[in-house]
Amino acid sequence: MRFDMDEETRPRRRYSNLLWPIIAITVVAILIIIQALRVNKVDETPVTTTAPKSYSTPGPVVSGNVTIGGGEFLSNEITLNRRAKLSGEFQTGSVKSKVAIVVVEEANFEKWKLQTDFKPRVGTGYVPGGKINPVLEPGTYFLIIDNRSNPNPQSVQTNFVLE
Numbered sequence: 001m002r003f004d005m006d007e008e009t010r011p012r013r014r015y016s017n018l019l020w021p022i023i024a025i026t027v028v029a030i031l032i033i034i035q036a037l038r039v040n041k042v043d044e045t046p047v048t049t050t051a052p053k054s055y056s057t058p059g060p061v062v063s064g065n066v067t068i069g070g071g072e073f074l075s076n077e078i079t080l081n082r083r084a085k086l087s088g089e090f091q092t093g094s095v096k097s098k099v100a101i102v103v104v105e106e107a108n109f110e111k112w113k114l115q116t117d118f119k120p121r122v123g124t125g126y127v128p129g130g131k132i133n134p135v136l137e138p139g140t141y142f143l144i145i146d147n148r149s150n151p152n153p154q155s156v157q158t159n160f161v162l163e
Contacts, residue, residue, distance in 0.1 A: 058084075058161065058162050058163050059161060059162060060159075060160070060161050061076060061078060061086065061088070061143060061160045061161060061162060062076055062088070062143065062145075062158045062159075062160045063158060063159050063160065063161070064157070064158065064159075065155060065156070065157050065158075066145065066155075066156050066158055067153055067154065067155050067156075068099065068145055068147040068153065068154050068156065069147070069153050070147065070150055070151040070152045070153050070154075071147070071148055071150070071151055072147055072148065073144055073145060073146045073147060073148055074144070074145045074147075075109070075142045075143070075144045075145075076142065076143045076144075077140065077141075077142055078136075078140070078141045078142070078143060078162075079139075079140045079141075080136055080137070080138050080139060080140075080141070080162075081138055082138055083135065083136070083137055083138065084135070084136055084162045084163065085133060085134070085135045085136070085162070085163040086103065086132065086133065086134055086135075086136055086141075086143070086160060086161075086162055086163075087131075087132070087133040087160070087161055087162075087163055088101075088131065088132055088133070088143075088158065088159055088160030088161065089129070089130065089131045089132075089158075089159055089160075090129055090130060090145070090156050090157065090158045090159075090160075091128070091129035091156070091157045092128045092129060092154060092155070092156055092157075093155055093157075094128065095128050096128075097128055097150075097154055097155075098126040098127055098128050098149070098150070099126065099127075099145055099146060099147050099150075099154055099156055100123065100124055100125055100126045100127070100144075100145075100146040100149075101122075101123065101124045101130065101132055101143075101144070101145060101146070102120050102122070102123040102124075102142075102143075102144040102146060103120065103121040103122045103123070103132065103134055103136075103141055103142070103143055103144070104118060104119070104120050104121060104141065104142050104144065105119075105121060105139060105140070105141055105142075106139065106140040106141065106142070108120070109142045112142075112144070121134050121136065121141065122134040126146075126149055132160075143160060145158070
């Protein structure tokens with residue numbers, strides 16, 4: 001009879017001997033999965049982008065006093081659904097303070113940022129003030145106030161409108 005009891009308990013011992021290694025392997029696998037998900041999680045910070053504006057009626061594009069950081073530029077995307085004239089003027093506070101105004105088509109914007117060979121629609125060079133008035137066909141353009149040549153922040157009084 002004792003022999004029969006050993007036969008009954010033997011399968012249980014085999015299972016109980018394997019139970020702890022199975023639990024350990026399962027816990028390690030879960031920890032590896034959690035670590036992989038934690039390390040490779042998607043960046044939850046929103047990317048700030050300005051939505052392109054579709055201008056179809058006359059009105060202001062950039063107006064008022066804007067400050068551009070040293071070595072930086074300010075760009076405004078303009079999407080036209082009709083032919084329009086972009087008229088504008090700008091003025092820095094001093095003859096020694098100079099910025100450039102450039103209008104480029106969307107295809108040339110990346111080239112302009114990389115300072116490679118680009119074709120501007122209109123450009124002033126680095127000056128303390130000036131006026132522009134190009135006629136633009138339907139499409140996407142960028143109006144750029146460029147202060148990349150100056151290490152100091154620049155305050156610029158602007159008034160750019162579509163006619």
